[in-house]
Amino acid sequence: MNDREIVCPNLDAALETWRGAGFRLDSIYPADDPHTAVLTREGEQVRLTSRPDASRPTSRLPPFQPGFLLARGDSSESAGRAGMLYRDLIPGRSGGRYIASLISIPNGGPVADWVHFHRIALQLIYVRSGWVRVVYENQGEPFVMRAGDLVLQPPQIRHRVLESSAGLEVVELGCPALHETLADHEMVLPNAINAERTFGGQRFLHHVAARTPWTNFHGGEARETGICDATGGLAEVRTIRGSQIDFPMHHGELVFGFVLDGSALLDFEDGFELCASDAFVIPPGASWNICDGSDDFRLLHVTSAQLG
Template sequence: MANKQEDQAFSVLPCTDLQADIAFYTRELHLQLLRVYPSDNPHSAELSGFGLSLLLDTRYAGAPGLLVMKSEAKSRSTLHSPSGTEIRWESPVEPFMQSFASHRTEICTLRSTPWTAGHAGTHSRDLIPSRLNGGIIASHIRIPNGGPVRDRVHYHTAGFQLLFCVQGWIQLAYEDQGPPITLRAGDCVTQPPHIRHRVLETSNGLEVIEIGTPAEHVTAIDNDMQLPTGRVDSHRLFHGQRFCHFTLESARWQPHRLPGLAAADTGVAEASAGLAGVRMLKAMGASPSYVTSHDAQLLFTYVVTGSVRINRQLLVAGDAFTLPPDDEYTIGDISSDVSLLEVSLPGTFATRI
């Protein structure tokens, strides 16, 4: 009794010279030749390699194809098969971090950046519209109608990523971090490169801030892992970073580097090996306006509640501002109920007043 043949799928490429193409793919790409058909005068050949199954077919009259080879090896020049298919080499992973080009003060108000409808009923707005030449993305995301989320286990290749809860709550599971975590207003987590995670459920009216650098990065699906994993390894490193979970109720307040403010350090600077710093700020006593500057590559602030004046502009809840290094700016009119999310790259930097 013949063995049952497994189902297979092939990418079909046009072929004008079967023997020449076979020689090309086996020599240049090191693909394996599996079989030719028919034996006496073959018109097609099956090859495999790099997770790819190819069918070269002289009967197929389509346009030449394109193969993109993801390889960490040194990039090669673009090649073309004898039948015209283009072979292009690309790096499998984009840089984790991207340097920030010189940038100006960028103020983003709730009124000036309307919400844009996204997938699955979400809305979002860009808090750094310029994205600093691709260096960073800061998204304000809201989900009006919550409930269980049909999310896949996935990970990102961003060099640094932060998820901060503005209002409502969101439940997530993270690789080797124990039972699911529920973020509430004022809480945050970092998502180190390649840590597997999944969104489980959200409240109605959820709002979160998601910050990632570089602005464009890969989201990859893990079809094998189940979350939670049942393991707890809080010291595990993911590409040099530890997972960090901060809750507002556990905050320890100390005088901030700027007068009139108190700060609660989230632990992100230590967990990210100094790559980034995240602090929650609140008002602490009255302070007159003052001029200050800093030398951080990036200093981003989101107004959670209350108000603060930057230069001549009064910013209120939902507004955000990004201040470039070495430029002087004026801070004043800090309201008694102000609450700010401050994110810096790197984690520590100098301030001048």
């Protein structure tokens, strides 16, 4: 296949031009601030990029770099793929190991998405507010996710975002931080149901908050999601509420929190006041807890094991 790279000052404008010339989009990255895309037409391949010196995705996971991080909810957004807005929840990306984003769609309606997949080690989507209709490979008809719902997107599962409410917000977390969105031009979704299929050793999971009871969790309450079983122990995810939660020490890699609603005190080092939309990362092996949680305090809590 003939291959050439074209440096362009504006990737969106270049994409429009080349797609208008009959090229199809095969891949684009990164999702939160796209600067590079690969397009093909009849044996010809073009790599468009506005950042020719930027790192390219690889199959190797970057080394995990632990450390404390607090990302306040008033940080800026960037324009991502398919008309979505992204806010970085893990600046520094733990050395490139993890990415977490608050993704929003302000206006709602049909989403300019296509059937695609990702070569990742871990990826999950949690709905903070609004609703979104999605469809996944071998999982049946499209379904709607609402606030508190979550999906585990195992490696390379094909999927597509179809439409959303105005003001949709989701938290997306993935490993590694830099990965491609790759189009599958042949697959049509929905396709045949195969709910027991695994992808890269993981099983698709759709957690529905309204069907999940609150259970005791270290002084507070949690809605467990089943992510641990679906990932073979790679991660755990839960929604937590309460005024005082004493978190057990975690010895894996990521310890991530995102304040869905309300306020609280993060008891770590000198203490930090938390408000809605704040995110934090705690180093593994560190002691921490939540104090003075407001009546409406809700926390998305994610931990991961030591990944290969």
